Amino acid sequence: MGLFAALHLALQIAITVISWRFFYLGVQGEAVRALSVLSRGVVLDVVDDYLLVVNNIVTDGLFIHRCYVIWGRNIKVTIVPTLSLIATIVMGSVGASQHDEIGGSDHNDYRLAFKMTILTNLTLMGLTAGRIWWIRRDVVSVLDPSVTHTYDMVIAMILESGAIYCISIILYLIAVARLNTLDSLLAISAFRAAIPQIMNIAPILILVRVGSGRSVDETSSSGVLDSRSSPRASFAVNRNLN
Template identity: 40%
Template sequence: MEYLRISSFYGVLLVLSCIAAHGLYHRTGGARKMLAAATFAMALLATSQVVIHVVVAMLDLEILRLEIEGERWPVSPTRVRVVNQAYRLGTGKDLLLTTNNLVTDSLFIYRCFLVWGRSPRVVVLPILMLVATTVLGYLSAYKDDLVDPCFLDQRIVYIMVLLTNVMLLTLTAGRIWWIRRDAILVLESAHVRKYDTVVAIILESGAIYCLSIICFLISISVSSDDTAITQIFRSALPQIMNIAPTLIIVRVGVGNTAGGYDSGTTFTSRAGNSSCEWSRRWRRVFLRT
């Protein structure tokens, strides 16, 4: 059942990645290459983690076979070799997960940076939190798996990831909502509704990832790390981590957000120059993405 769910999430991600690649190929803008590279990197990282998961499962079956045949740990050299391989691959999977989070959160930070009019001050704290999360993730993956299993409570890293994503979600959606207040003065109601769609897309995609982290944290807090439900959430997280940003790229690519405006869209002014400037900035942000 666990592998079926992982395959399902991975299949959804592959479909979304193909749609996103097709949409980016037919779009123009300065950020197209960056978004295409991020989409490819997320698909590659997700594929690598699935491959490692399958290999670890095969090694677990091999360990079970050796156990049935009487090969005991740590007397049997064959059993020791297989177990060490499984540990190393588990470490590699955790390192890939940390790298994956670095890529996806960097994309979210870049989106927040654009929405806030390329203001560096807004993204300083999220960047620092992402750096701290990445360092703790790498240390935890190496120390906990290969050196000291009690080096760091893994919940700390996931809580940091959760806080970073909630902050980026609040900053981005809150800024777009604030811009919408000004856009009401200069845009027709049909265009204003597109701002509501953008906020809904960001909240929906962010909620998917944040809720999956919360469910995982609850599962490891109330039960053993080896329970089936915990393993399911742990295995699904890498795929959900990639589905959230890819889904946004897909929605923007098919024109379901304000980024769907073509280059010929014009705005009718009903207020002062400041409101018009907000509208032009919003339009530039999503045309570039």
């Protein structure tokens, strides 16, 4: 996912440079060179579209696998999200191919694909967080409150990371729906460039938060063990016992 984020960023920088080059040549009256530069920009746009489709397969595939594991490796639970992901892939590929054929960018071609992406992520969020909540409900009366707090933290991480991604797509769709001014075009470009980064950052946030949580737990545990194993602590414990 880090590699995908870097590739998307590199493509967006290249597309921006080509756009400015096209504008400069147009002002200078060099129409032939400007069209040549524009064709290279279209190729990079198509590459970015297909890369986004592949990126979506990886990120949503990871989410589906996580849901599959949490549900005790029950393959039936993943059928609906998998079908939704396949539909998203087909729609995204069709939109990218039309972009390639027409040589222009019609953001309306991607609306269904992004709507299916939202549906896929909402379904996975509900299944995953719902399953963890159900497990927490069963053990809340047995386990220590600190353990149940861990369940709450996991649910919050899943919902927060999924919500960030869904909100970014919703903002993009709103901008596309209001495609009638220059401000709308700028907003579409900004949200479209941000979606791949958020797509990759959201799952990484979970990994970072889980890793930092483990580090804190390990530090606390090692601190307790060190204090228990020190001579001064042992003397204090023995004196209290006596």
